[in-house]
Amino acid sequence: MDPIDLPQRIRSADLLLQKTEHLVLASEAALREAEERAEQAQLEMVRYQKLAAQNQVSQELADTRTSDARAAKDKVSEAQAGLDAVRHDYQRMQEDIKALDVQLSELTLRSPASGIISARNLEPGSVVGAGIAVLNLIEPQSLWVQVRIDQAASGAIEPGQPAKIELRHQAGQLLGANVIRLEMLADSLTEERLVDIAFDEIPKNISIGMLANATIFLPAVERAEWLPAAAIVYQKGQAGVWLIEQGKAVFAAVETGTKTLDGKVQVLSGISDQDEVITYAARPLQPGSKVKPQAKAIHHD
Numbered sequence: 001m002d003p004i005d006l007p008q009r010i011r012s013a014d015l016l017l018q019k020t021e022h023l024v025l026a027s028e029a030a031l032r033e034a035e036e037r038a039e040q041a042q043l044e045m046v047r048y049q050k051l052a053a054q055n056q057v058s059q060e061l062a063d064t065r066t067s068d069a070r071a072a073k074d075k076v077s078e079a080q081a082g083l084d085a086v087r088h089d090y091q092r093m094q095e096d097i098k099a100l101d102v103q104l105s106e107l108t109l110r111s112p113a114s115g116i117i118s119a120r121n122l123e124p125g126s127v128v129g130a131g132i133a134v135l136n137l138i139e140p141q142s143l144w145v146q147v148r149i150d151q152a153a154s155g156a157i158e159p160g161q162p163a164k165i166e167l168r169h170q171a172g173q174l175l176g177a178n179v180i181r182l183e184m185l186a187d188s189l190t191e192e193r194l195v196d197i198a199f200d201e202i203p204k205n206i207s208i209g210m211l212a213n214a215t216i217f218l219p220a221v222e223r224a225e226w227l228p229a230a231a232i233v234y235q236k237g238q239a240g241v242w243l244i245e246q247g248k249a250v251f252a253a254v255e256t257g258t259k260t261l262d263g264k265v266q267v268l269s270g271i272s273d274q275d276e277v278i279t280y281a282a283r284p285l286q287p288g289s290k291v292k293p294q295a296k297a298i299h300h301d
Contacts, residue, residue, distance in 0.1 A: 001107040001128065010100045017093040024090055027083035034072070034079040041065070041072035115139040118208070143202055144180060147214045148192040153259060156218050157182060163197045168211040176200035179216060221258055221266060229263045231279040232256065241271060242278040242285050249278065249289040 045065045052062035119136035128134060145165050149157065159181055164174040176199070183194035197214050231241050232254075240253040254270030271277065278291060285291070 001109070003104055003107050006100065006104050006107070010097065010104065013093060013097050013100060017090070017097060020086065020090045020093050023086045024083070027079070027086045031076070031079040031083050034075045038069070038072035038076045041069040045069035109134060111135075111137055113137070113139045113142075138208060141202060143206065143208075144196045144198040145177070145212045145214055146183075147195050147197060147212075147216075148187070148190070149195050149216075151186060151191050151193050154182070154193040154195070156258065157193075157195060157216060161216055161218065163214055163216045165197060165199065166213045166215075167203070167206070168213070170203075174215075175203060177214065215261065218258060224258070225267045226260075226264045227267055227277060228279050229259065229265050231277055232265055233285075242281065242291075243271070244276040244278060244291055247290055249285045249287065249291050251287055 045062075045068070048057055048062040048065040051057040052059050115137045117135050118138045120134070121136065122128060122132070122134050157179060159179050161179045163177040163179055165177045166172070166174055177197045178200065179195060180198040181196045183196065186193045195216070197216070227241065232239055233242065233251075234240070235251055235253075238253050239256055240251050242249045243252050244250075252271055252275070255268040257266035257268045259265050278285070281291070
């Protein structure tokens with residue numbers, strides 16, 4: 001971005017810093033001179049006090065040397081204060097230059113990652129407001145597939161589970177992958193949950209926005225009781241099955257679990273091994289419909 005007069009301000013601050021550095025050197029020299037004069041005045045004061053005690057000089061002259069020594073000591077304090085003030089100015093100028101350097105560095109757009117620029121949102125000469133994206137960047141090594149899973153079937157999905165991805169333009173070729181995250185925001189209209197699946201190895205010739213199918217492999221279930229998916233029916237939003245009892249159809253609500261790709265549905269509760277389940281009916285059934293006793297019981301696997 002255009003720095004306007006910022007480089008000139010930095011140059012001016014740097015020159016002022018150099019001047020302040022010279023003032024520090026001058027103040028240090030003045031302090032050394034004041035200390036030497038104070039030391040000499042102290043020696044003179046002691047010598048004249050001894051001479052006055054021996055009546056070799058007047059007491060008035062000895063008092064004058066004492067006053068000179070006190071004044072020289074005050075000059076040392078004054079020189080020290082002046083040096084401290086100049087040093088503080090020098091430190092302040094250093095911090096001012098650092099602040100200006102930071103402002104100048106922020107005018108250069110730096111990408112947080114290596115990637116490919118996919119879009120330029122503003123043209124040269126445009127005014128950029130705070131929080132406006134100037135460029136869109138794609139990091140090829142962090143691509144993932146976002147799939148939509150029915151909310152009712154997404155409860156067993158967790159990050160880290162293995163998966164397979166099939167790109168639409170490479171039908172039949174399954175790519176290794178794994179679940180990296182479950183999005184916090186779901187689609188309330190379609191009642192779907194968004195799941196992000198990352199490639200084990202980014203394939204070649206891939207583009208943003210391509211369509212893909214994904215299969216997530218859930219943990220194996222030991223000794224699962226299951227029925228064909230065609231046997232599951234819904235009555236007033238409740239999942240269930242049709243049972244044969246005394247030659248008539250009876251609806252029994254069930255709780256289902258995992259569904260497999262080959263059409264199996266895990267049954268968690270609602271029926272037992274002795275129940276006869278209707279897996280296929282030529283016409284829609286109603287409670288009390290007469291049926292022939294050609295049924296299959298619940299399966300174990």
